[in-house]
Amino acid sequence: MHHFHLLKTVLVKKETNDSIHIAFEVPPHLRHEFSFKQGQYINVRFIFGDDDLRRSYSIVNAPTEGNSQIEILVKHLTDGKVSTFLNNELKLGDEVEVQAPMGHFYTHYHASNEKTYVGLAAGSGISPVLSNLKEALYQEPKSKAYLFFSNRSVNDIIFRRELDNLVEKFQGRLQVIYLLSREKHFEDELFEGRICADKLEQIFSRYTEIPVQEATYFICGPSEMIKDISGYLKNSCKVPSLQIMYEYYAAPDDDENAEMSDEFKAIPNLESMVTLIIDDDEYSFHLNSKKRNILDQALHDNLPVPFACKGGVCCTCKAQVMEGEVFMEKNFALTDDEVERGFVLTCQCHPTTNVVMLNYDV
Numbered sequence: 001m002h003h004f005h006l007l008k009t010v011l012v013k014k015e016t017n018d019s020i021h022i023a024f025e026v027p028p029h030l031r032h033e034f035s036f037k038q039g040q041y042i043n044v045r046f047i048f049g050d051d052d053l054r055r056s057y058s059i060v061n062a063p064t065e066g067n068s069q070i071e072i073l074v075k076h077l078t079d080g081k082v083s084t085f086l087n088n089e090l091k092l093g094d095e096v097e098v099q100a101p102m103g104h105f106y107t108h109y110h111a112s113n114e115k116t117y118v119g120l121a122a123g124s125g126i127s128p129v130l131s132n133l134k135e136a137l138y139q140e141p142k143s144k145a146y147l148f149f150s151n152r153s154v155n156d157i158i159f160r161r162e163l164d165n166l167v168e169k170f171q172g173r174l175q176v177i178y179l180l181s182r183e184k185h186f187e188d189e190l191f192e193g194r195i196c197a198d199k200l201e202q203i204f205s206r207y208t209e210i211p212v213q214e215a216t217y218f219i220c221g222p223s224e225m226i227k228d229i230s231g232y233l234k235n236s237c238k239v240p241s242l243q244i245m246y247e248y249y250a251a252p253d254d255d256e257n258a259e260m261s262d263e264f265k266a267i268p269n270l271e272s273m274v275t276l277i278i279d280d281d282e283y284s285f286h287l288n289s290k291k292r293n294i295l296d297q298a299l300h301d302n303l304p305v306p307f308a309c310k311g312g313v314c315c316t317c318k319a320q321v322m323e324g325e326v327f328m329e330k331n332f333a334l335t336d337d338e339v340e341r342g343f344v345l346t347c348q349c350h351p352t353t354n355v356v357m358l359n360y361d362v
């Protein structure tokens, strides 16, 4: 279930100066394994020399658009080896190692719903938000969607043409409002700057037809933006948490030194026998609770553990605790319900009992 498959590129197209739109063809024998939900992501893997590099990219297309292709958008990051390769060297027809879609940044749609969906996206955060809004519009003929999308400048607007086409296609049901953070382009100050709580308050007072408390929100962008606007929606607008979905790009900056947290210092210093169940096989190793996390030790021992971000964001390394207890340092990916059911992110876990068993297959 954690295997990578070689998928061929059928689209490699510059989207903006620093981003590329890629589509992979899913051959018929993999369509079941690669069937996806709106807002999910895939992991890609590249072996560069001794480095096994994995990256997660959100799927841009919507399930209703078909299951024969998976599209992603890759923003070029300075010093990003994978994003540099994908932006500068990937060609049409190249094969890339891709893992089946995963993630839970989505809600369920029903044809009888008459709802309002609000997308709040910054830059490449558009991908999973767009996938969700498209699916909502395809699946729910009576629902409406608003997208507030911030980019640095007009030339940086990702998927501008597709978005404008969608506005026409779903006439009266989709509104796309662009905000620009580094270019004065519009007459109206409302459309200048980034999306933040203050900006959202102004947006709501302008777009009074949005039923703020009843709407469902999809947020994807930098961590400060997510924290700011999800806090505003919950605390000031009293939007129920279940209606606010967000997806992090990367771990929040202020968590970089989290291994030094007081909670981590307080865990017992002990030797543990850790057993991992991966694809029906069992692997065991000794691990000191204060040393490496469980995923790093497993990788050090060359075990076939699934991973991508190693930062508590992507959820690829998720496993369920079957025996013993672990301390999880960060979690930006699991839902409260998953945590209650004993799921953990193994890239963030240290054993806190002498025996620990984790199952990756659930």
Ligand code: FES
Binding pocket: 306, 307, 308, 309, 310, 311, 312, 313, 314, 315, 316, 317, 318, 333, 345, 346, 347, 348
């Ligand atoms: S590898 Fe991404 S959350 Fe652990």
